[in-house]
Amino acid sequence: MSIQYTLGGIRGHMNADLQGAEMSLVESAIREKADRIPVNPESGIFDPYPQRMADGLVELATTSSDEHGSGLAQITVHPDLDALTEDSQTTGVSELEGGPMIANETARRLSCDALVECTVYDHARTLGIGRRSRLVPAWLRRQLWYRDGGCQFPGCGSRLFVHAHHRTHWADGGPTDLCNLILLCGYHHRFLHEHGWRIEDDPEGKPIFRKPDGSVYPTIRPRLDPRLRELVGQRP
Numbered sequence: 001m002s003i004q005y006t007l008g009g010i011r012g013h014m015n016a017d018l019q020g021a022e023m024s025l026v027e028s029a030i031r032e033k034a035d036r037i038p039v040n041p042e043s044g045i046f047d048p049y050p051q052r053m054a055d056g057l058v059e060l061a062t063t064s065s066d067e068h069g070s071g072l073a074q075i076t077v078h079p080d081l082d083a084l085t086e087d088s089q090t091t092g093v094s095e096l097e098g099g100p101m102i103a104n105e106t107a108r109r110l111s112c113d114a115l116v117e118c119t120v121y122d123h124a125r126t127l128g129i130g131r132r133s134r135l136v137p138a139w140l141r142r143q144l145w146y147r148d149g150g151c152q153f154p155g156c157g158s159r160l161f162v163h164a165h166h167r168t169h170w171a172d173g174g175p176t177d178l179c180n181l182i183l184l185c186g187y188h189h190r191f192l193h194e195h196g197w198r199i200e201d202d203p204e205g206k207p208i209f210r211k212p213d214g215s216v217y218p219t220i221r222p223r224l225d226p227r228l229r230e231l232v233g234q235r236p
Helices: 020-034 049-062 104-110 138-148 186-194 226-232
Strands: 002-005 012-015 077-079 094-096 162-166 181-185 198-201 207-210
Touching (some): 020 049, 049 186, 094 104, 138 162, 181 186
Antiparallel strands (some): 077 094, 162 181
16 A cells, blocks of 8 residues: 655545455445535535545544444433432433433433433533533533534534534634534534634524635525436435
């Protein structure tokens, strides 16, 4: 395998010589990532498929097989404190992360032999760790996932391989607090850092995405004409 960089390391070229079976395995993994890459929000169409394959390779190299970076299978339950008390069968609410509501008794059963993590919500204070660290701790990442549930870029919603983005960058004084974090997939994350896009809040406190020229990106992605799907490589 050979890897070459251009002068200054701005770009690079990679070439690998693999057995047919191994090549098919690598190709399949890259194509799976490439097929998930959405429409380029700047052009309004899909990037050329070779570029999407390159982006898919980057996604494959920079993401893990699960959402929280752990090799252990787990489920996360978000119950109200009242839902866990033995003397109450009706008050409080319990729900699975990314899933349905569950009975309070089910939440109590799941907490019998489990790691229990307590988060206290206080509307007068910000949930987070402030400026103590740039890295998002696991407990805060779970709260971020519970709030966003996937990439927040309009029309995306990807639930796999998402990043915790500091809306005000750490280097610019931004805290590692829930109110300053937002989930973005790897593809759309690059537009905030490298393409000059920015995030603001609308009057209702919901995030809106602005292009470098200041215009607001549509909150609803237009449907692609089915006749163009084959041309741009999008699966039905």
